[in-house]
Amino acid sequence: MLDKLIMYMGFPFVRYALIVGVLIALCSSLLGVTLVLKRYSYIGDGLSHVAFGALSIATVLNLTNKMIIVLPLTIIFAILLLRKGQNTKIKGDAAIAMLSVGALAFGYMLMNLFPSSSNVAGDVCTTLFGSTSILTLTQLDVWICGILSVVVIAIFILFYNKIFAVTFDENFANAVGTNVNLYNLLIATVIAIIIVLAMNLVGSLLISALVIFPALSAMSVFKSFKKVTIFSAVSSMICALFGILISILVGTPVGSTIVTVDVLLFGVCYLIGRIRG
Amino acid sequence: MAVLTAKELAVGYENQSVLENINFEINAGDYFCIVGENGSGKTTLMKTILGLQAPMSGSISFGDGLENNEIGYLPQQSVVQRDFPASVYEIVLSGCQNSLGKGFFYSAEHKKLAMANIKRLGIEKLKNRCYRELSGGQQQRVLLARALCATKNALLLDEPVAGLDPQVTTEMYELIKQLNDDGLTIIMISHDIQNVKAYANKIYDVNTKEVRNVR
Ligand SMILES: Nc1ncnc2c1ncn2[C@@H]1O[C@H](COP(=O)(O)OP(=O)(O)OP(=O)(O)O)[C@@H](O)[C@H]1O
Ligand SMILES: [Mg+2]
Numbered sequence: 001m002l003d004k005l006i007m008y009m010g011f012p013f014v015r016y017a018l019i020v021g022v023l024i025a026l027c028s029s030l031l032g033v034t035l036v037l038k039r040y041s042y043i044g045d046g047l048s049h050v051a052f053g054a055l056s057i058a059t060v061l062n063l064t065n066k067m068i069i070v071l072p073l074t075i076i077f078a079i080l081l082l083r084k085g086q087n088t089k090i091k092g093d094a095a096i097a098m099l100s101v102g103a104l105a106f107g108y109m110l111m112n113l114f115p116s117s118s119n120v121a122g123d124v125c126t127t128l129f130g131s132t133s134i135l136t137l138t139q140l141d142v143w144i145c146g147i148l149s150v151v152v153i154a155i156f157i158l159f160y161n162k163i164f165a166v167t168f169d170e171n172f173a174n175a176v177g178t179n180v181n182l183y184n185l186l187i188a189t190v191i192a193i194i195i196v197l198a199m200n201l202v203g204s205l206l207i208s209a210l211v212i213f214p215a216l217s218a219m220s221v222f223k224s225f226k227k228v229t230i231f232s233a234v235s236s237m238i239c240a241l242f243g244i245l246i247s248i249l250v251g252t253p254v255g256s257t258i259v260t261v262d263v264l265l266f267g268v269c270y271l272i273g274r275i276r277g
Numbered sequence: 278m279a280v281l282t283a284k285e286l287a288v289g290y291e292n293q294s295v296l297e298n299i300n301f302e303i304n305a306g307d308y309f310c311i312v313g314e315n316g317s318g319k320t321t322l323m324k325t326i327l328g329l330q331a332p333m334s335g336s337i338s339f340g341d342g343l344e345n346n347e348i349g350y351l352p353q354q355s356v357v358q359r360d361f362p363a364s365v366y367e368i369v370l371s372g373c374q375n376s377l378g379k380g381f382f383y384s385a386e387h388k389k390l391a392m393a394n395i396k397r398l399g400i401e402k403l404k405n406r407c408y409r410e411l412s413g414g415q416q417q418r419v420l421l422a423r424a425l426c427a428t429k430n431a432l433l434l435d436e437p438v439a440g441l442d443p444q445v446t447t448e449m450y451e452l453i454k455q456l457n458d459d460g461l462t463i464i465m466i467s468h469d470i471q472n473v474k475a476y477a478n479k480i481y482d483v484n485t486k487e488v489r490n491v492r
Binding site: 037162164165168169171176219223225227 | 328329360371377382405
C-alpha cells in the first residue's frame with residue numbers, strides 16, 4: 001500500500017492534485033458557517049449550476065483556460081442573486097430555482113449541440129461530478145487555483161471580524177454604521193470564487209457538500225465562531241487529503257470520495273455532539 | 278439642546294406608512310419610553326431612528342455630539358441568531374465594530390472595553406459559554422453588553438424585558454436605570470406601562486402622539 005502511494009507521489013500530477021485539493025477544501029470550508037446561517041446555502045447551490053452552464057460555454061468555445069469565462073460569469077450571477085434575494089417583489093428562492101435549472105438545461109444542451117469530444121456523456125458526467133479532472137490539472141490550473149485560494153484566505157482573515165458581525169446580526173451591524181451591503185457583496189463574490197474553485201475538485205453537483213458539511217460537523221461539536229471556523233477548516237483539509245489518497249489507491253472518483261469522507265466525519269461529530277448533550 | 282429630534286416624521290414600508298405625525302425631542306440623559314400596542318409601529322419607528330430604513334416623510338436629526346452610528350442598539354429578540362455558534366465574549370466584542378473604522382482587527386483597548394462591559398452586566402461567568410445555550414434573560418444581558426460597546430452616549434432598547442420573568446424583569450430595569458444614572462440617554466420601547474412609569478422621565482404614546490413628562 002505504502003509503496004504504491006510513494007510511487008504515485010512520484011508523479012507531478014498527483015502532487016498537484018493533493019496541493020490544489022487541500023487548498024480548495026480549506027477555502028470552501030471557510031464561509032460554510034456564514035452560508036448555512038445566512039440561508040445562503042441555496043444560493044451556493046444555484047451558483048454551482050450557473051458555473052456548470054458557464055463551463056459548458058467554455059468547453060464549446062474550446063478554451064484552454066476555462067476560468068476566463070467561468071469565474072466572471074459566476075461572480076456576476078452571485079451578485080445578481082444577492083440583489084434578487086433582497087428584493088421582496090420577486091421571491092428570491094424561486095428566482096434561484098429558475099436560474100439554476102435553466103443554466104443546467106442550457107449547459108447540457110450546448111454540450112450536446114457542439115460536442116467537443118466524442119464522449120458527451122462522459123464530459124457532462126465530469127463537469128457534474130468532477131470525476132477525474134483533479135488528476136488532469138495542468139501547471140497553469142494549479143497556479144490559478146493556488147492564487148485564488150490565497151486571495152480567498154486573505155480576504156477571510158482580514159474581514160473575519162466584519163464577516164462575523166454581518167453574519168451574526170445584520171441589523172445591529174447596520175445600525176452601528178457597518179456597510180452591510182458592501183460586506184454582503186464581498187461574501188457573494190468570495191462564494192462565487194469558491195464555487196468555481198471547488199468545481200475542479202468535486203464537480204458542480206457536489207460543491208454544496210464541500211461547503212456545508214465541514215461547517216455542520218464543526219457546529220455540532222464546537223460553540224464559538226472561532227473554534228467552529230478553525231475546526232471546519234482543518235477537518236475539511238484532512239478529509240480532502242484522505243479522500244484524494246483513497247481515490248488514487250482504490251480508484252474511486254475523487255469528488256464523491258472526498259464528500260463521502262466529509263459525510264462520515266459529520267456522522268462522527270454529530271454523535272459526539274449528541275453524547276456531550 | 279436635543280440629542281435627537283423627530284419632526285413631522287412618518288415611518289412605514291414601501292409607500293405604506295404605519296405611523297405619522299411623530300414629533301418629539303430627546304435630551305441628553307433622558308429616559309425616554311415609547312409605548313403602544315402590538316403592531317402599532319414602534320419597531321418600525323426605532324429602525325427609522327437607527328437609519329435601517331428611510332423616513333417616509335419628515336425628518337430625524339441628531340445633535341449635541343450624538344452621531345447616528347454611536348447609538349447602542351438592543352434589537353427585539355430575533356430567531357435568526359438562535360443557532361449561531363458564538364461565545365458570549367465574541368458577541369460582546371462585536372459591539373466594537375463601529376470603532377474598528379478602516380482597521381481589520383480588534384485592539385487591546387477594544388478587548389478591554391468588552392471585558393469591562395461584561396463585568397458591568399455581571400456575566401463574567403458566562404464569558405466562554407455559547408450564546409444559544411443561555412436563557413432568555415442571560416441572552417438579553419449579552420446583547421445589552423454588546424450595545425454598550427457600541428456607544429458612550431445613547432442606548433436604544435426594543436422591548437428589553439419581553440419574555441422575562443418578573444424577577445429578572447426587575448433586575449433588567451434596575452440595570453438600565455443604573456446605566457441612565459451613569460449618564461446614558463435611554464430610548465426604550467415597552468408594553469409594560471406600570472414599570473415604565475416608575476423609571477422613565479418621558480413617555481411617548483404612539484396612539485395619542487404626545488410626550489408625557491413623568492418625573
Ligand atoms: N418588513 C415589513 N414590511 C412590511 N410591513 C411590515 C414589516 N415589518 C412590520 N410591518 C408592519 O408594520 C406594522 C408595524 O410593525 P412593528 O413591528 O413596527 O410593530 P411594533 O409596534 O413593534 O409591534 P410589537 O409590539 O409586536 O413589537 C405592522 O402592521 C406590521 O405588519
Ligand atoms: Mg416591535
